[in-house]
Amino acid sequence: MSKPKEETLAVRISRALADRIIAGQIEPGSRLRQDHVAEEFGASHVPVREAFRRLEAQGLAVSEPRRGVRVASFNLAEVKEVAEMRAALEVLALRHAAPNLTAAILDEAEAATKAGDESRDVRSWEEANRSFHRLILTPCAMPRLLASIDDLHAASARFLFAAWRADWEARTDHDHRAILAALRSRQVDAACSTLAGHVQWIGRRPVPASGGKVREAFAIVG
Amino acid sequence: MSKPKEETLAVRISRALADRIIAGQIEPGSRLRQDHVAEEFGASHVPVREAFRRLEAQGLAVSEPRRGVRVASFNLAEVKEVAEMRAALEVLALRHAAPNLTAAILDEAEAATKAGDESRDVRSWEEANRSFHRLILTPCAMPRLLASIDDLHAASARFLFAAWRADWEARTDHDHRAILAALRSRQVDAACSTLAGHVQWIGRRPVPASGGKVREAFAIVG
DNA sequence: TCCGGGAAAATTATAGATAATAATCAAGTC
DNA sequence: GACTTGATTATTATCTATAATTTTCCCGGA
Numbered sequence: 267m268s269k270p271k272e273e274t275l276a277v278r279i280s281r282a283l284a285d286r287i288i289a290g291q292i293e294p295g296s297r298l299r300q301d302h303v304a305e306e307f308g309a310s311h312v313p314v315r316e317a318f319r320r321l322e323a324q325g326l327a328v329s330e331p332r333r334g335v336r337v338a339s340f341n342l343a344e345v346k347e348v349a350e351m352r353a354a355l356e357v358l359a360l361r362h363a364a365p366n367l368t369a370a371i372l373d374e375a376e377a378a379t380k381a382g383d384e385s386r387d388v389r390s391w392e393e394a395n396r397s398f399h400r401l402i403l404t405p406c407a408m409p410r411l412l413a414s415i416d417d418l419h420a421a422s423a424r425f426l427f428a429a430w431r432a433d434w435e436a437r438t439d440h441d442h443r444a445i446l447a448a449l450r451s452r453q454v455d456a457a458c459s460t461l462a463g464h465v466q467w468i469g470r471r472p473v474p475a476s477g478g479k480v481r482e483a484f485a486i487v488g
Numbered sequence: 489m490s491k492p493k494e495e496t497l498a499v500r501i502s503r504a505l506a507d508r509i510i511a512g513q514i515e516p517g518s519r520l521r522q523d524h525v526a527e528e529f530g531a532s533h534v535p536v537r538e539a540f541r542r543l544e545a546q547g548l549a550v551s552e553p554r555r556g557v558r559v560a561s562f563n564l565a566e567v568k569e570v571a572e573m574r575a576a577l578e579v580l581a582l583r584h585a586a587p588n589l590t591a592a593i594l595d596e597a598e599a600a601t602k603a604g605d606e607s608r609d610v611r612s613w614e615e616a617n618r619s620f621h622r623l624i625l626t627p628c629a630m631p632r633l634l635a636s637i638d639d640l641h642a643a644s645a646r647f648l649f650a651a652w653r654a655d656w657e658a659r660t661d662h663d664h665r666a667i668l669a670a671l672r673s674r675q676v677d678a679a680c681s682t683l684a685g686h687v688q689w690i691g692r693r694p695v696p697a698s699g700g701k702v703r704e705a706f707a708i709v710g
Numbered sequence: 711t712c713c714g715g716g717a718a719a720a721t722t723a724t725a726g727a728t729a730a731t732a733a734t735c736a737a738g739t740c
Numbered sequence: 741g742a743c744t745t746g747a748t749t750a751t752t753a754t755c756t757a758t759a760a761t762t763t764t765c766c767c768g769g770a
Contacts, residue, residue, distance in 0.1 A: 274553045275726075276541070300749075310727045312534055315750090319498070319538045323545030325632060331496045332734055334749055347630045354576040408569045410547060414636065497751075522724070532752045537725085554724060554759050713770080721762070726755100733750075740743080 276316035279307050283317060287326045287337050288420055289389075290427045294339035298327060324417050326424070340425065342484050345468060348421045349486045353462040355415050356399065360461055362406035364454045372446055375401040379442040388430040392423050395488070398442055402449070422486045429471055429483035441467075441488060464488045498538035501529050505539060509548045509559050510646045511611075512653065516561035520549060546639050548646070564706050567647050567690060571708045574640045575684040577633060578621065582683055584628035586676045594668055597623040601664040610652045614645050617710065620664055624671070644708045651693055651705035663689075663710060686710045 283303070286292050298321075304314045318335045321327035329335040375398050382394035396419055404412065441464035448457035469487040472480045505525070508514050520540065522533045529536070540557045543549035551557040597620050604616035618641055626634065663686035670679035691709040694702045 274551075297748095311749095312537070312726060315534065315538055316541050319541040320545065323542065329496075331499075332748095332750060343630075344632065347632050350580055350630075351577065351633055351636070354580045355573065358572055358576045408565075408572075410566065410569050411573055414573070519723095532754095533724090534751070556724065556760095711770105713768105715767090715769105717764105717766085719762100719764070722760080724757105724759080726757085728755080729753085731750100731752080734748085736745100736747085738743100738745080740741105 274316075275307075275309055275313040276320065279303065279309065279313055280317035280320040282307070283321060284324065284326055284420065287321070288424045288427065290424070290431065292337050294337050294428075296337050298335050298337065300334075325421060340421075344421075345425050345484050345486060348418050348425070349466045349468060352415065352418045352422065352486070353465045355411060355418070356403060356465055357458045357462050359403040359406040359408065359411055359415060360458055361454060362408060363403050364449065364452075364457070366405035366407070367402065367449055369450075371401055371405065372450060375442075376446055379439055379446070382442070383436060383438045385436065386434065388427060388434045391434060392426055395439075396423070402445070425485040426487065429469070429473060429485040431473075439488075496538075497529075497531055497535040498542065501525065501531065501536060502539035502542040504529070505543060506546065506548055506642065509543070510642055510649060512646070512649045514559050516559050516650075518559050520557050520559065522556075547643060562643075562647065566643075567706045567708060570640050570643045570647070571688045571690060574637065574644065574708070575687045577637050577640070578625060578687055579680045579684050581625040581628040581630065581633055581637060582680055583676060584630060585625050586671065586674075586679070588627035588629070589624065589671055591672075593623055593627065594672060597664075598668055601661055601668070604664070605658060605660045607658065608656065610649060610656045613656060614648055617661075618645070624667070647707040648709065651691070651695060651707040653695075661710075 283292075283298065292298075298318065300311045300314045300318070303317075304311045307314070318327060318329060322329050322335070326338055327335050328338045378394050378398040378401060382391050382398065385391035385394055399415075399419065403415065406412070441460060444460050445457050445464070448454075448460060465486065465488050467486070467488055468484050470482050470484050473483045475481040505514075505520065514520075520543075522536045522540070525539075526533045526536045540549060540551060544551050544557070548560055549557050550560050600616050600620040600623060604613050604620065607613035607616055621637075621641065625637065628634070663682060666682050667679050667686070670676070670682060687708065687710050689708070689710055690706050692704050692706050695705045697703040
């Protein structure tokens with residue numbers, strides 16, 4: 267019934283856990299117990315441990331020797347750090363991708379932007395936003411760079427979902443359109459600097475915290 | 489006898505293997521067989537598999553499901569990719585580190601540069617070079633960024649050792665000194681642009697290839 | 711007879727399951 | 741405050757299944 271095609275169990279488990287961590291279904295700081303996870307996936311602890319090592323490498327989990335692994339927690343400093351790393355790396359990727367961008371790709375990216383504008387919830391907005399970035403960056407053909415950017419996008423999504431859990435207001439993404447316009451007219455420098463600013467813009471918004479108080483949450487919205 | 493201090497077996501195994509891969513003791517493309525590794529380290533295959541996942545995440549090994557894991561191979565394109573990623577990320581780190589740099593740190597970095605100039609072999613030059621970069625970047629206090637840079641340094645070292653296996657000519661590192669001078673006089677922009685150029689300089693040199701022929705090897709020398 | 715191609719069998723290695731032991735930590739308990 | 745207990749994790753050892761690889765072997769053709 268299952269498809270043990272070309273994927274190892276450890277990869278599937280780590281992806282499933284990553285999705286939950288990103289979606290905020292598992293609280294930061296809570297423990298990931300290998301036997302529980304193993305039981306849930308109908309697997310033994312061996313692939314689960316491998317999955318944990320993968321999550322660790324992605325920065326989604328932290329492991330303390332002999333004490334188990336926990337979902338990584340994060341703070342404003344890390345949000346800023348990820349934003350700046352994304353800016354640096356995405357600009358690099360865009361510079362190399364620009365010469366390879368076709369009109370078809372830019373049209374697809376515009377469609378993704380539109381889909382994002384029309385999104386009624388965070389989840390679908392994030393998906394549209396991610397595919398916009400992926401579309402304009404993938405043609406750089408630098409696998410290692412793209413993998414790093416993917417990991418940073420996962421972290422970004424986590425911050426985002428932590429801040430905007432339920433409600434989401436639709437808004438038109440002017441940055442994306444400016445980037446596309448610059449790319450269409452071959453103004454690579456302008457596109458890059460808009461992208462850098464776009465990615466580093468950190469949205470803030472109040473969220474209900476424990477104890478009936480209100481604290482401020484931060485996330486990368488781009 | 490052994491010191492199972494604060495480190496898990498998987499971490500120690502992956503470090504040991506990483507050292508060998510970086511040093512070129514294991515050829516790119518050759519297989520890492522879990523049972524052999526397990527036997528060598530007196531461990532079972534479970535921690536070995538975890539070590540493999542770590543190496544994979546660092547880009548030092550590639551794993552094909554059901555076919556085992558091999559030492560990652562690399563080519564000129566990847567050398568360039570790593571060089572550009574290092575330039576982007578190290579510049580970012582330096583910008584944040586600059587305000588926190590003390591005279592003591594810069595003196596240490598100068599000592600590291602001197603040690604590099606006096607190195608008679610690649611191995612010790614690489615060590616001195618790495619500590620120079622680490623010294624001036626660590627004060628940025630961005631753990632995720634520093635971890636990424638560390639991985640890129642490991643890749644750089646691998647390229648370097650593949651090209652300069654035995655011989656090494658001493659040379660004085662003018663770039664390092666220029667960077668330190670700029671940092672001492674608080675010219676952060678100048679320091680950053682020198683660093684960017686320094687890291688992206690790709691040295692080339694002929695190495696004996698199989699079949700009595702000579703091919704050219706490339707590496708990041710900075 | 712010798713040779714090459716390819717099917718089938720044997721071998722090897724990986725992936726995973728299961729069970730057992732040791733080490734660690736967190737609470738209680740005296 | 742020291743000690744004990746229980747829970748959980750880390751690690752090892754052993755075992756099974758399955759996929760890859762290698763070897764063997766057979767057959768047809770020169």
